[in-house]
Amino acid sequence: MTLERATSGGLYLQLVNRLRERISSGELSPGDRLPSERDLAISLGVSRTTIVNAYRELEAQGLVRGHVGRGTFVCALEEANTGEGAFAWHGKVALSSLRSADSNLRALVRNTTDSSVISFATGVTALDRFPVARFAELTNCILSERPIDSLSLAPTEGHLSLRTAIATREQVAVGRIMVVAGAQQALDFATRLLVDPGESVIMDRPGYLGAIPVFRAAGANIVGWDSATGGVDELEDLILRFRPKFLYCTPTNRNPSGQTWSERFRRDLLELVRRYRMPVIEDDPYGELWFDNPPPPSLAKLSNGYGIIRIGTFAKTLSGALRLGWVTAEEAVINHLAVIKQRSDVCSPSLSQLAVGALIKSGDFDRHLTHLRPELKRRHDAMLRAISQEWPAGIVRFQRVSGGIFLWGDFGGRIDPCILQVEAGRLGVTFVPGESFYPEAGGRSEVRLCFASQPPAAIQEGVRRLGLAIRHELARNRQPLQQEPLV
């Protein structure tokens, strides 16, 4: 098997396609073991990252399956996928769907359900601190006292009780709040509202990995800007050069790097975007999750909403499985977004809207936050402490954070996080390699660890396993490479 040299993305697709052909032609049969990632990388002369991604994609397509410690095996095909009976769907797929077939996020979500693995990968908050009993009590109460209200469709913009509860906390008019099925939906809707294929958007990067496929699917040209190094002047250059439809950013406890913009930086940026009349999508899932002091006011607050679509969510304060978030924006925008939501999923589920609305109104939500914040700080401190105990000294540098749920580390070129990820997976711990957070090349030496999802004992154990994986990698890097047979 040989691959044509092109971009690394091209190599990866070629590899996926070749292996798929070999599987569908029967050259590789169900149960056959694929070469190890390392062996195949060496034999093809490509990076192991390419192989890892290709295998992950084949797995997502249901063609192969990886078993920890045993290798990757060809799956038995569904009857419908073989023989003359299969419908040729591929030729029917729209260009706009082909633009983004990224399954990073999906793979992450899938991993969260495997309880033998300690996950530092998904951005999940301390679910063990969720007020389960209170939530069950409220849900029961609503179902028995207001059954028809719980079972009837809510307005597209959201149930008035939840909109009002959010609007009161946010100190904006109810008409400026729309309930959505999580921050991802808000981002998808805002992008569909604003972007036509071929237009540019600016993304503060490294940034939320789930934003990248949304922008790609909309046909957007993603222009990366790093607020931490580029500053407002570089942003102005990019605005002049690309005439972007919007800036997408996470000013507070940013995913993945955990950084928070100063109020001064926020004001400078607002002055700039106002001058160019460029909308900003302010993603703000972590604003409530500060350790010692609240962050500066949101862009939406500082600008009184002018030109800002702010995205909020209960995913990081309560639970992502609720699939409840909201948009704060001018009413003109809310009306447009509601038309999109109406044709996308009509409205969000009523019962959970009523329950979360009641949780806020009763004060339980704010009480929960006062317990959650110090708990997150404890976990943050526990992870840093464990790393300093368990990992080789000086192997990694972490950005200092003042809230949120992530640590962002840099191995300074000593470790390839994509290869470390495979090794870590074998030892039962996961994280996300840095390159997932860049729309273009970048992050090849960086990792994101979520410290919020595990209690301190599991953090200690996960960090220990990661330390083992790091030592293995360091040891292996010192060994000479052995040539092994081609695929």
Add this chain to the structure above:
Amino acid sequence: MTLERATSGGLYLQLVNRLRERISSGELSPGDRLPSERDLAISLGVSRTTIVNAYRELEAQGLVRGHVGRGTFVCALEEANTGEGAFAWHGKVALSSLRSADSNLRALVRNTTDSSVISFATGVTALDRFPVARFAELTNCILSERPIDSLSLAPTEGHLSLRTAIATREQVAVGRIMVVAGAQQALDFATRLLVDPGESVIMDRPGYLGAIPVFRAAGANIVGWDSATGGVDELEDLILRFRPKFLYCTPTNRNPSGQTWSERFRRDLLELVRRYRMPVIEDDPYGELWFDNPPPPSLAKLSNGYGIIRIGTFAKTLSGALRLGWVTAEEAVINHLAVIKQRSDVCSPSLSQLAVGALIKSGDFDRHLTHLRPELKRRHDAMLRAISQEWPAGIVRFQRVSGGIFLWGDFGGRIDPCILQVEAGRLGVTFVPGESFYPEAGGRSEVRLCFASQPPAAIQEGVRRLGLAIRHELARNRQPLQQEPLV
């Protein structure tokens, strides 16, 4: 005020724009009363439907507000919408978003929350028969016994327990089932998967009104086909002429007309679409809701899934407020749809998936259906009986139905349903005029009544009110029209 003659859609938009300008210029002030629909229609020489739609749109935009029996008034504008501070969002909106600003469905959903109105409009099932106590019990039990499972993100394709429960009932492999946030989302995803702007889709019409904005937003050219009159030969002509990406249809207890395709018709159609390799989106929300005998097998069943994307939902069997539905399709399609869902809303809420999965597994769901079916038939019979008692003899003809939740009536040109709707609204009863179910002109004399949502006493009262509205309209139509001053 004069309007340029063009299409009626053009007139309506002109009217909306003119009135909006007058409001924003201050020529019409908050609290001003707009002319009555009837007066304005006469003075402008346009149909009352145009006026009704324009007022409805202005109301959706928050510019005016209708008060039953008092008229339509100009609203006070939000501070942010006036003066120099407003961000000019309109110029930022993507073409693809401008393609569909239809707010029919949103208005319908909004109406369901007004309890003084008897609604025959929304397609809501007998919510008063929902097994509330059992559902609450299961929800409680899941929250207390499996808190982390309920609070963790489900896989994008759906929680395995619910997928398995659905797959077992549907007798297909689990890999062919994907859970979605309701049938609307399934339709949106399937359309985004298959359609690029400018491509054609065929819609069996009259058909689901919520499908039309989905196709429009995708930039599709909607080709209407009426299975009841056109038959398979006409479909073949349309396929040859438009090379459509798919056929969208509801073969069983179709919305709005209640018709069910015979097995013979299904087989003929499947033979045709297989020959042309044209995918079919089979919308099947009402398949379980038969009165005396189960309907013929679904297209998906008859074709063993070949080329069919079948949409199922719990909206009509349990409650739409759950926002839970599913897609049955070949695994290749499920994988594509999962990538779209991942970037659209990541996954569906976990708790409701677990609860509905448990409801199915315990047998409670099937027991519920055995009670629901005869109840729906009782309500259907009650509505027909009330109509024969309360309405002028021979004023309407209904299609005979053998299941589902709708009656589809034709006034044979004697009544304009759009005007009747206004009158009915004043009397506290709603329905949907026929033209909402046609992608092009059509249905000007037809109405859809949902008989499922109200208990028999409310059906009787609603039908009585509608009868009054009909008699008013008939009486008014006999009066000579009076010229009144222009706007």
